[in-house]
Amino acid sequence: MTDVQIVRGELQPWTDTLPTGGPALLALLDDLLPPSARALIAGPHSTEVIELVAARCAAVSVLLRSVSDAQDLRPAGNVTVITGALDGLTGEFDVVIAADGLDRVLGADSPALNWPQRAALLRALSTPDALVVVGVENEFALTGLYDRRPLDERHGDDEWRPLHDDPDRPTSPAQVREALGADRLYASYTAAGAVHTLLDVEAAAATRPGRPGARLALHGLAATAAHTPLLAPLADGADAAARAGLLAAIAPGWLAVRGAGGATHTAYADGLLADLDGSQWMINGNRVPDTESVETLLFRLAAAEDVPGFRALAARLGAWADPDGPILFDDLFPDGDDFVRGFSAGVFEDQVGELLAAAYHRLRDRLLRGHRRHPWPPWMTESDDLVATWLGMSGVDATPAVLARGREIAGLLAEPAVVELDLRTVLADAETARVRAAELAGKVFGLERTLRFRDQSLRTREQQIRAVRDDLRGLRRSPAMRLHEITRKVAKIRDPRKFAGAVKRRLRKS
Amino acid sequence: MHHHNWYYGQQHILARYCGLPDDFPPRLPGYLQHGWNVGCGWNPVHEFFDGAWRFVWSDAPRRRGHSLGRRNYSVIGAPMLYLMDLEPDLGRVAEAERKGTLWFLFHGWDAPGIGAKIHGDHQRLIDEIKETETEPVTISLYYTEFDRPEVRRVYQDAGFEVVCFGTRGWNYEGTDRRFLYKQLEAFRGFKRVASNRLATAVFYGVAAGCEPAVYGDAMELEGDNPLFGGQTRISRLWPEMLGKEIDLAAARAITDDELGKRFLMPPAEMRMLFDWNQRD
Numbered sequence: 001m002t003d004v005q006i007v008r009g010e011l012q013p014w015t016d017t018l019p020t021g022g023p024a025l026l027a028l029l030d031d032l033l034p035p036s037a038r039a040l041i042a043g044p045h046s047t048e049v050i051e052l053v054a055a056r057c058a059a060v061s062v063l064l065r066s067v068s069d070a071q072d073l074r075p076a077g078n079v080t081v082i083t084g085a086l087d088g089l090t091g092e093f094d095v096v097i098a099a100d101g102l103d104r105v106l107g108a109d110s111p112a113l114n115w116p117q118r119a120a121l122l123r124a125l126s127t128p129d130a131l132v133v134v135g136v137e138n139e140f141a142l143t144g145l146y147d148r149r150p151l152d153e154r155h156g157d158d159e160w161r162p163l164h165d166d167p168d169r170p171t172s173p174a175q176v177r178e179a180l181g182a183d184r185l186y187a188s189y190t191a192a193g194a195v196h197t198l199l200d201v202e203a204a205a206a207t208r209p210g211r212p213g214a215r216l217a218l219h220g221l222a223a224t225a226a227h228t229p230l231l232a233p234l235a236d237g238a239d240a241a242a243r244a245g246l247l248a249a250i251a252p253g254w255l256a257v258r259g260a261g262g263a264t265h266t267a268y269a270d271g272l273l274a275d276l277d278g279s280q281w282m283i284n285g286n287r288v289p290d291t292e293s294v295e296t297l298l299f300r301l302a303a304a305e306d307v308p309g310f311r312a313l314a315a316r317l318g319a320w321a322d323p324d325g326p327i328l329f330d331d332l333f334p335d336g337d338d339f340v341r342g343f344s345a346g347v348f349e350d351q352v353g354e355l356l357a358a359a360y361h362r363l364r365d366r367l368l369r370g371h372r373r374h375p376w377p378p379w380m381t382e383s384d385d386l387v388a389t390w391l392g393m394s395g396v397d398a399t400p401a402v403l404a405r406g407r408e409i410a411g412l413l414a415e416p417a418v419v420e421l422d423l424r425t426v427l428a429d430a431e432t433a434r435v436r437a438a439e440l441a442g443k444v445f446g447l448e449r450t451l452r453f454r455d456q457s458l459r460t461r462e463q464q465i466r467a468v469r470d471d472l473r474g475l476r477r478s479p480a481m482r483l484h485e486i487t488r489k490v491a492k493i494r495d496p497r498k499f500a501g502a503v504k505r506r507l508r509k510s
Numbered sequence: 511m512h513h514h515n516w517y518y519g520q521q522h523i524l525a526r527y528c529g530l531p532d533d534f535p536p537r538l539p540g541y542l543q544h545g546w547n548v549g550c551g552w553n554p555v556h557e558f559f560d561g562a563w564r565f566v567w568s569d570a571p572r573r574r575g576h577s578l579g580r581r582n583y584s585v586i587g588a589p590m591l592y593l594m595d596l597e598p599d600l601g602r603v604a605e606a607e608r609k610g611t612l613w614f615l616f617h618g619w620d621a622p623g624i625g626a627k628i629h630g631d632h633q634r635l636i637d638e639i640k641e642t643e644t645e646p647v648t649i650s651l652y653y654t655e656f657d658r659p660e661v662r663r664v665y666q667d668a669g670f671e672v673v674c675f676g677t678r679g680w681n682y683e684g685t686d687r688r689f690l691y692k693q694l695e696a697f698r699g700f701k702r703v704a705s706n707r708l709a710t711a712v713f714y715g716v717a718a719g720c721e722p723a724v725y726g727d728a729m730e731l732e733g734d735n736p737l738f739g740g741q742t743r744i745s746r747l748w749p750e751m752l753g754k755e756i757d758l759a760a761a762r763a764i765t766d767d768e769l770g771k772r773f774l775m776p777p778a779e780m781r782m783l784f785d786w787n788q789r790d
Contacts, residue, residue, distance in 0.1 A: 377563050
């Protein structure tokens, strides 16, 4: 158990779950933090964050409201662990880190401070030119708007006062900037405490559906919502927001940076550092054009039922495809007549055919799962025929082996399965099943109708055959036919003398 | 799935294109458009059953059908275009040797007990044809008119050669599978194709290299249902296709559009679209 200092407002027994950390936050702090004398980490943060700050600063104070959380920390020698509430802390710091936000810094015994008052407390602890990093949860987040749970079921034991019913809480990038005097602002996407993605709000606002920036945001949103029961798929709302230039406004939260610090990147994600430079991104040193993804273009052509356009693009993909890595159309971007892979990495020892098959399997899965409009009938979508058709458009012979291997690769590249389907998808699935049942019943009706036509056709043929038989029978009974029969038999007699002898012998015997 | 799909041997042509026997083509899982159409691909009162796919020649009928609440369309291109691909040399002559006009009289239609005849002034039409055409004219009558001596003889007596390409059939009986083959062979020998209404044959003729013309008394069809707008709508939408001298480049562009040239697909794709691959 670590010795801790106690200030007013500590909580016990209590623990704050899921302290904020994650690779994206660590990468940002690594770029940002200057060497300094005194640092404060306010609120629950991961051990890695504390260690990183401790490595840059001579003295670090960590403020945790939970006594047991504070006692469980195993800090470096230059770290002082303090337990209590923000309103009980005094001091002045060159670096202030509150990436977890200002919602877990008060105790049950603290006064009912609203968000600006808590921010003011933090400001009072900072030197005038301090580097301050503050997380802000967004009440207007798409993940919140699409949350299926009623408001009173979302925050559990944290809300001994209605913490989120705060009219003074900043709820847009502009309001956050103004409230904190932020010099840099990131849209922040946190999954179970770990910051999954950070995307500069200017870049987020400027991006459009299907572009690399939107892909970063969408992946972040998906990670944030992984354990949230949703009303509808996030992608639809995110695309609409991106079109409106509002992607930064609907992020799950923001990370504001005030004060000087090291140079930072446009975006941070798991293992990725990305910079937007005009019309192109530099992603881990690789140039990626800031264009709509191939998947966006293919979905648009499918929705317009423009099969020739789809075929033309598929042909271009077939001509381009190389075996240098996996092909994910949602992460493949046109670059003139060429295409460039985006964020995905990985190596498969497969031929182009198998890699394209995987890409088309993935496209099919995402097309159908999203209930997107397209022109292909169910007997194609419910089998491998659709993927085979697309492969054919790309000039690949869709053998069973190619299709099977493509399915395997697509499975390896697939996102984790959704734990609980969103409500709209459940309803849409049910409606699709109802329509399919009606269509299959209609198909049975149609086939029976066809059988009726065929039966009529057979009856007509049968009548024709019977008429011909009757004619034939009548012909056989006619004198001309009888004469023909006799003539035919007579014609078979090869030796008339022998025949006459045989007739005579038979007459004698009788 | 519907006997209309056999009309003019269209389903047979598609089966052959897919490398399947065309004497008794496999069933189509839906309806196949059998003529150029200003509506959703079929006549205004055509019945459809749930789940049947609608295979149309071009994108316009798909869009119009969608506006009528109909779904499940696939645009495939006209079977005649596939036939032209299958029979690149059928009836083909040197361009300089093409001559005369193949003139299609707008025809009635046939169905046991519910067919409809055309009515109009044939003599006036003949006079106009003679005034207009400078080379020999062959009149094509559908069998509904060809079998009416009072109609056929009017044209024969006027000195025209009169031909009939066959019957489209009914309930899988009487379909002349060579109907479109014969038409294609004929088109490739003529310089011009003409009709008194903008109709399928005019587009086929243009696709086969003929210069088009649409003029003369459009005549009346018994019980004609103008739900889709009739002749006046045609004149609003395709004025370039009406007249005795028509700009050939414009006509070809419109024809490509109406016959769905850009929607033609390779055989392997068509087999999957029609669910014609053996699954068992």
